[in-house]
Amino acid sequence: MQPSFTSAIAANRFGLGARPGELAAIGADARDWLLAQLKGGAPALPDSTLQSSVQILASALRLRRDIQAERKAGEDVQQKLPQFLKPIYVSEVTARFAAAVATERPFVERLTQFWANHFAVSIDKQFLAGLAGSFEREAIRPHVLGNFTELLLAVEKHPAMLLYLDNHLSVGPHSPAAARAERRQSERKIGINENLAREILELHTLGVGGGYTQKDVTTFAEVITGWSIGGEGGRFAQGEPGMFVFREELHEPGTKVVLGRSYADEGFLQGAAVLRDVARTRAAANFIATKLTRHFLADDPPPAVVERVADVFMHSGGDLPRVYRALIDSSEAWTQPLAKYKTPCDYVISSYRGLSLPVEGHAPLAPFELLGQRTWQPGSPAGWPDRSADWDGASALIKRIQWADAVGARLGSGRDAAQLAPQLLGANLSEATRTAVARAASAEQAVTLLLAAPEFMRR
Amino acid sequence: MSMRRREFLNLAALATGGALLTRLSLAHASERKSRLVVVIMRGALDGLAAVAPYGDRDYAQLRGEFALRAPGEAGGALPLNGFFGLHPSLKFMQQCYAARELTVLHALASPYRERSHFDGQDVLENGSGHAHALQSGWLNRALAAAPRSAQREAGVALGQNVPLLMRGPAAVTSWSPSKLTALDDDTLARITDLYAGDALLSGRLADALAANATLASEEGEGAMMAVSAPAAMTPAQAGAAAPAGNARYAEVVRAAAGFLRQDEGPKVAVFDTTGWDTHANEGGAQGQLAGRLSALDQGLATLRQELGPVWSDTAVLLVTEFGRTAAINGTRGTDHGTAAAGFLIGGAVAGGRVIADWPGLSARALYQGRDLAPTLDLRSVLKGLLADHLAVPQRALEETVFPDSAAATPRRDLLRG
Numbered sequence: 033m034q035p036s037f038t039s040a041i042a043a044n045r046f047g048l049g050a051r052p053g054e055l056a057a058i059g060a061d062a063r064d065w066l067l068a069q070l071k072g073g074a075p076a077l078p079d080s081t082l083q084s085s086v087q088i089l090a091s092a093l094r095l096r097r098d099i100q101a102e103r104k105a106g107e108d109v110q111q112k113l114p115q116f117l118k119p120i121y122v123s124e125v126t127a128r129f130a131a132a133v134a135t136e137r138p139f140v141e142r143l144t145q146f147w148a149n150h151f152a153v154s155i156d157k158q159f160l161a162g163l164a165g166s167f168e169r170e171a172i173r174p175h176v177l178g179n180f181t182e183l184l185l186a187v188e189k190h191p192a193m194l195l196y197l198d199n200h201l202s203v204g205p206h207s208p209a210a211a212r213a214e215r216r217q218s219e220r221k222i223g224i225n226e227n228l229a230r231e232i233l234e235l236h237t238l239g240v241g242g243g244y245t246q247k248d249v250t251t252f253a254e255v256i257t258g259w260s261i262g263g264e265g266g267r268f269a270q271g272e273p274g275m276f277v278f279r280e281e282l283h284e285p286g287t288k289v290v291l292g293r294s295y296a297d298e299g300f301l302q303g304a305a306v307l308r309d310v311a312r313t314r315a316a317a318n319f320i321a322t323k324l325t326r327h328f329l330a331d332d333p334p335p336a337v338v339e340r341v342a343d344v345f346m347h348s349g350g351d352l353p354r355v356y357r358a359l360i361d362s363s364e365a366w367t368q369p370l371a372k373y374k375t376p377c378d379y380v381i382s383s384y385r386g387l388s389l390p391v392e393g394h395a396p397l398a399p400f401e402l403l404g405q406r407t408w409q410p411g412s413p414a415g416w417p418d419r420s421a422d423w424d425g426a427s428a429l430i431k432r433i434q435w436a437d438a439v440g441a442r443l444g445s446g447r448d449a450a451q452l453a454p455q456l457l458g459a460n461l462s463e464a465t466r467t468a469v470a471r472a473a474s475a476e477q478a479v480t481l482l483l484a485a486p487e488f489m490r491r
Numbered sequence: 492m493s494m495r496r497r498e499f500l501n502l503a504a505l506a507t508g509g510a511l512l513t514r515l516s517l518a519h520a521s522e523r524k525s526r527l528v529v530v531i532m533r534g535a536l537d538g539l540a541a542v543a544p545y546g547d548r549d550y551a552q553l554r555g556e557f558a559l560r561a562p563g564e565a566g567g568a569l570p571l572n573g574f575f576g577l578h579p580s581l582k583f584m585q586q587c588y589a590a591r592e593l594t595v596l597h598a599l600a601s602p603y604r605e606r607s608h609f610d611g612q613d614v615l616e617n618g619s620g621h622a623h624a625l626q627s628g629w630l631n632r633a634l635a636a637a638p639r640s641a642q643r644e645a646g647v648a649l650g651q652n653v654p655l656l657m658r659g660p661a662a663v664t665s666w667s668p669s670k671l672t673a674l675d676d677d678t679l680a681r682i683t684d685l686y687a688g689d690a691l692l693s694g695r696l697a698d699a700l701a702a703n704a705t706l707a708s709e710e711g712e713g714a715m716m717a718v719s720a721p722a723a724m725t726p727a728q729a730g731a732a733a734p735a736g737n738a739r740y741a742e743v744v745r746a747a748a749g750f751l752r753q754d755e756g757p758k759v760a761v762f763d764t765t766g767w768d769t770h771a772n773e774g775g776a777q778g779q780l781a782g783r784l785s786a787l788d789q790g791l792a793t794l795r796q797e798l799g800p801v802w803s804d805t806a807v808l809l810v811t812e813f814g815r816t817a818a819i820n821g822t823r824g825t826d827h828g829t830a831a832a833g834f835l836i837g838g839a840v841a842g843g844r845v846i847a848d849w850p851g852l853s854a855r856a857l858y859q860g861r862d863l864a865p866t867l868d869l870r871s872v873l874k875g876l877l878a879d880h881l882a883v884p885q886r887a888l889e890e891t892v893f894p895d896s897a898a899a900t901p902r903r904d905l906l907r908g
Binding site (some may be wrong): 156197198201202203205221222223224225226227230234235240246249402403404411412414420421422423424425426427428429430431433434435437438462464465468472473477480481484485486489 | 533534555556605606607608609610622626648650651652653655658664665666667669671672673674677678681682684685686687688689691692695696698699700702703765766768770771819820821822823824826827859
């Protein structure tokens with residue numbers, strides 16, 4: 033394929049949308065441009081003012097205790113927690129968006145977004161509005177260029193995930209805590225919650241057809257009883273507030289069999305051992321390879337590529353840069369330009385990059401809300417879907433066009449869309465779009481037509 | 492409001508003034524037709540909480556502190572038939588039951604027998620009996636097989652995108668309110684030209700303009716309210732439980748009613764509700780789930796009010812992907828289960844009944860020792876509903892809408908004669 037096609041694919045499909053000059057800089061070495069991005073450190077966010085999840089969660093837990101006391105005193109405290117959490121959410125979303133717009137390593141930033149969505153949390157659960165951003169910074173970003181097993185371990189023991197999937201209060205039926213409740217003949221039922229265990233197997237590792245049973249889910253849930261958070265959990269509230277803590281007294285004792293393998297009870301290490309083994313199964317390799325190739329190549333990725341990527345995942349023990357390289361090295365990745373319909377997130381980021389729009393104030397919040405993809409709010413642990421049909425609705429399209437129109441109106445004559453079009457779309461620029469943009473009635477209409485063009489709706 | 496209203500009409504007028512005029516004017520008013528609303532309750536509704544079998548001797552023990560008491564007692568269920576009771580949040584639904592406009596379906600399940608939300612929803616929507624076996628939805632295939640009507644769009648999804656249930660060969664559209672200004676007609680004409688060679692985008696754009704035109708031609712207060720409602724909640728609002736939930740339902744159901752009220756409009760509307768995945772702190776007569784159910788109930792009351800006389804031609808189906816565990820789990824919630832409850836509500840429904848072949852809740856009766864066992868195949872309900880309400884031919888129901896469902900005999904007793 034011609035360099036102008038490969039550079040457009042590299043910048044728009046593997047990257048986050050070309051910035052002016054980016055296609056020229058990529059030139060004929062599209063593959064090298066991507067590989068170079070995989071070298072260098074983990075993709076940390078430059079914003080140093082953001083708080084750690086421990087700080088945020090400790091404050092939120094303290095605030096919730098205060099609120100409970102004040103509510104007893106009859107005060108109206110309904111909005112206090114949201115008022116604390118929302119500014120944190122806004123700062124995190126803005127910092128993440130600014131990084132995506134400015135980054136020189138857009139492939140790595142897209143990978144970060146991919147993994148954050150694979151291990152999705154959603155801010156509609158209490159505390160998560162304050163924790164989703166720090167979760168991504170602490171559990172995802174350090175491992176995007178590392179090993180899948182380490183990524184998995186970091187995610188599953190992060191307080192945001194433990195809270196989101198309810199594991200922090202899950203209690204083994206034969207644990208010391210359960211025995212104590214029995215002695216006291218406590219009214220309150222004590223037992224496991226299998227939510228996190230199920231989603232680890234179904235959504236994070238093996239995939240739904242990955243060969244586990246209900247018994248595996250239940251047993252695995254017992255294995256990870258005790259994976260909890262300091263400062264949470266009423267009378268079990270020991271440990272540093274907001275930090276991961278393994279609570280022996282909640283843990284279901286004994287040797288356990290998960291997926292046909294026996295695990296001796298070594299407390300926290302028992303769960304970590306299951307995760308390590310699950311991360312290295314062929315089912316996990318297939319599942320991750322399918323999701324990655326779907327994200328980067330096509331809604332229904334060629335089975336040969338999926339298998340190749342899964343093989344590398346297996347042989348390398350989940351070495352992620354090698355997995356990414358297998359993707360880039362597949363010739364199928366460089367055919368069929370524009371195979372993916374952009375998500376709203378892709379669309380807004382690529383617009384900002386392409387038009388060099390300034391990230392001011394809380395820039396990304398309104399368009400993400402309007403176009404139906406609020407950051408870190410997929411509404412379910414499955415994350416946002418990744419196929420055209422999930423995003424190409426009629427109402428969704430008209431909103432993109434309306435937003436494009438508003439962007440055009442805001443820029444006025446500040447951009448020359450006719451001159452930008454080949455810089456952003458390269459060989460994908462169609463004659464129809466070139467003509468439409470060139471013949472636009474005004475500079476602002478030209479911007480609108482460029483952003484509304486079929487080749488800008490896709491990547 | 493007037494500003495947005497004007498802008499919206501501008502866009503709609505544009506649509507009707509262009510090539511779409513021909514298509515829209517083909518639609519003839521007047522023939523009275525059945526309307527169907529499908530509400531997908533995503534996340535797995537706890538059927539034993541929504542419709543409590545307080546007469547079952549194992550129920551109270553399984554549900555512990557969250558067991559609903561019998562009707563008449565403090566915090567008790569609302570009366571149905573002496574064995575089942577509705578959750579106390581479902582006040583409007585109970586009125587419908589008393590007026591014979593609500594049929595409760597219990598121990599109801601799709602053919603799906605695993606416990607993944609996402610595969611469960613896929614089976615619920617694709618109608619094949621297997622996850623990911625079809626890329627279209629049963630409702631769309633039913634519309635494609637139903638007698639043709641004049642309008643282009645047979646159905647509308649209230650949301651930006653079309654859920655799997657409504658994807659397929661029949662023309663459907665999606666609609667959601669917008670805060671943005673309308674496009675000027677020159678820009679829109681140029682974009683229409685630009686999409687001429689792109690089948691997907693040109694089709695979607697035409698669908699969107701047609702949907703806007705449909706709603707704008709509606710002169711009722713309902714459409715105006717739908718148009719002027721805020722596009723979405725802020726995160727803070729979304730976190731504020733019941734009031735925000737109520738506003739969201741109200742916004743969606745007003746728009747749905749705005750479409751369905753019209754003779755030329757779509758006859759089927761679909762929307763989602765969420766928040767049913769109650770793994771922790773579910774609550775009983777009061778609490779988390781009670782708030783969600785209350786919002787749902789008020790949304791349905793708003794729907795009836797907004798539909799006005801059309802309510803008598805309407806059936807509303809509420810379904811979820813599967814139920815939840817019979818017993819309360821260790822975090823005062825319930826985990827993923829099997830059979831659930833569903834509802835058929837509306838003036839067209841032969842209501843005042845609970846349809847349930849009750850399997851019981853004893854340890855032996857529970858499915859895999861943990862879940863309410865399924866005894867009513869959802870496809871029996873759907874096939875009967877589609878045959879009698881939308882006149883979908885029997886053969887199409889068996890062959891294309893629900894392939895391999897011969898064992899699920901259609902229930903032909905769901906609607907008023």
